[in-house]
Amino acid sequence: MQTLINVGVAQMQTAANPTVLRTILGSCIGICIYDRVKKTGGMAHILLPNGSGSEKPEKYADTAIPLLINNLIKAGCKKENLSAKISGGASMFKFNPNISLAQIGEKNIEMTIKLLEENHIPIMAADVGGNAGRVIDFYLEDGRLKVRAGGKEKMYYKI
Amino acid sequence: MHEQIKQRLEQIVNNIGQLPSIPDVAGKVITMVNDPDASFSRIAEEISKDQAITTNVLKLCNSAYFSRGKEISSVERATVTLGIKEVKDIVFVAATKSILDKQIMGYDLAKGELWKHGLAVAVLSKHIAMIKKKSEIADIAFTGSIIHDVGKTVLALYVQSAFKEIVSLVDSKQITFQSAEREIMGFDHQEIGEKILTKWNFPQILRDIVRFHHEPENAPNESKLLVSIVHIANTICLMGGIGVGSDGLYHQISEEAIKTIGLKDQELENLYSNLPDTINNASAIQ
Ligand SMILES: [Fe+2]
Ligand SMILES: [Fe+2]
Numbered sequence A: 001m002q003t004l005i006n007v008g009v010a011q012m013q014t015a016a017n018p019t020v021l022r023t024i025l026g027s028c029i030g031i032c033i034y035d036r037v038k039k040t041g042g043m044a045h046i047l048l049p050n051g052s053g054s055e056k057p058e059k060y061a062d063t064a065i066p067l068l069i070n071n072l073i074k075a076g077c078k079k080e081n082l083s084a085k086i087s088g089g090a091s092m093f094k095f096n097p098n099i100s101l102a103q104i105g106e107k108n109i110e111m112t113i114k115l116l117e118e119n120h121i122p123i124m125a126a127d128v129g130g131n132a133g134r135v136i137d138f139y140l141e142d143g144r145l146k147v148r149a150g151g152k153e154k155m156y157y158k159i
Numbered sequence B: 001m002h003e004q005i006k007q008r009l010e011q012i013v014n015n016i017g018q019l020p021s022i023p024d025v026a027g028k029v030i031t032m033v034n035d036p037d038a039s040f041s042r043i044a045e046e047i048s049k050d051q052a053i054t055t056n057v058l059k060l061c062n063s064a065y066f067s068r069g070k071e072i073s074s075v076e077r078a079t080v081t082l083g084i085k086e087v088k089d090i091v092f093v094a095a096t097k098s099i100l101d102k103q104i105m106g107y108d109l110a111k112g113e114l115w116k117h118g119l120a121v122a123v124l125s126k127h128i129a130m131i132k133k134k135s136e137i138a139d140i141a142f143t144g145s146i147i148h149d150v151g152k153t154v155l156a157l158y159v160q161s162a163f164k165e166i167v168s169l170v171d172s173k174q175i176t177f178q179s180a181e182r183e184i185m186g187f188d189h190q191e192i193g194e195k196i197l198t199k200w201n202f203p204q205i206l207r208d209i210v211r212f213h214h215e216p217e218n219a220p221n222e223s224k225l226l227v228s229i230v231h232i233a234n235t236i237c238l239m240g241g242i243g244v245g246s247d248g249l250y251h252q253i254s255e256e257a258i259k260t261i262g263l264k265d266q267e268l269e270n271l272y273s274n275l276p277d278t279i280n281n282a283s284a285i286q
Helices: A063-075 A098-119 B002-014 B023-032 B040-048 B052-062 B073-080 B084-100 B113-131 B135-146 B149-175 B176-186 B189-199 B202-211 B221-239 B257-262 B266-275 B276-283
Strands: A004-006 A013-018 A020-025 A029-035 A040-047 A082-088 A123-128 A134-140 A145-149 A152-156
Touching: A013 A063, A013 B052, A020 A029, A020 A040, A029 A063, A029 A098, A029 A152, A040 B266, A063 A098, A082 A098, A082 A134, A098 A123, A098 A152, A098 B221, A098 B266, A123 A152, A123 B073, A123 B176, A152 B113, B002 B149, B002 B176, B002 B189, B023 B040, B023 B084, B040 B052, B040 B073, B040 B084, B052 B073, B052 B084, B073 B084, B084 B113, B084 B135, B113 B135, B113 B221, B113 B266, B135 B202, B149 B176, B149 B189, B176 B189, B189 B202, B221 B257, B221 B266, B221 B276, B266 B276
Parallel strands: A004 A020, A082 A123
Antiparallel strands: A013 A040, A020 A134, A029 A040, A029 A082, A134 A145, A145 A152
């Protein structure tokens, strides 16, 4: 039996096969990291690219990514077996470009990619940007990611 | 334009029996709150006539979001301890839950998502009113937010069958999802929501919030501030993924709303950044 765990805004969760991790995304990013050998993975739902450092690390891409990697290593994963899939980072459809909040989706994407690269975690799929909301399901049995957006489903298998 | 759907929706709005109903007590309490002659005890008496609502109201009065610490065991006590405006908001939460707390098919919202969206928008709207020193309208911001998307409950079925047409119009004309709803089906979820509130005999200010929450620039002047507050709270919740459905973020952020409220860039970002608190507060309403 697969158990479904909902990962909320600014939360992080690691689990093993056969769990499914789910979250719903607007401008936030769902960062999914998987160990293909240990069949264990984790999801972070980040709200913003970077914070002041003193706050909840799960909320920001720059602190959540190292924390997620660390949690996976503590759970017995090996860094060289890890790979990532990312999703989310949508923007409002219409806005005046001088509203800085409206740029958050794009900034989240940039920072997430940068931090994963710095931590040498290869990105296998990036279903990001645009204006759609997304519901994502991360299957820890094989690391596949299902992205449901605008009434359509896409599956990403590469790990 | 999808003629069949348009005709069907015209039938529905002209025959209000087909629109959702709300317990009488909600409408009565709203009117009484605005009536200077209505006493606390009269309002409490009116609520107490509806046993099911009363049970829920008392539970909500003692929830982490509304409670002031002391256990409240009667509606009369609640009006004194929390004030009638707060009790009105609580009656409202109790009276609308069954209408909103369900799966909304065409918008791809699982059961509970539209309800939680309304609660989060309500908590955030109230917060915006408070930080902008407009506490006298915070209760209306709250009630209006709870039901701002009520039109979706009726429109969902038709959005489902016209979804492809709506999406392709959004794409080809670069218009928002809700504008495309109106162009394809003759009505958008704001207009259907307004009809529902008219059926319920709700005050104009609440009708305006429902009718203009995606286009606050078109709201009448006297309701522009409240509509703008709900618009911004709604936008921020959608960006945070709270209640985001098949219409996604295919909506606008109204610059006029930001100016009307007087929100600085940093304040706007803080509202978004503090979403985890908003979500916690919203889930404390039960
Ligand atoms: Fe709406
Ligand atoms: Fe909404």
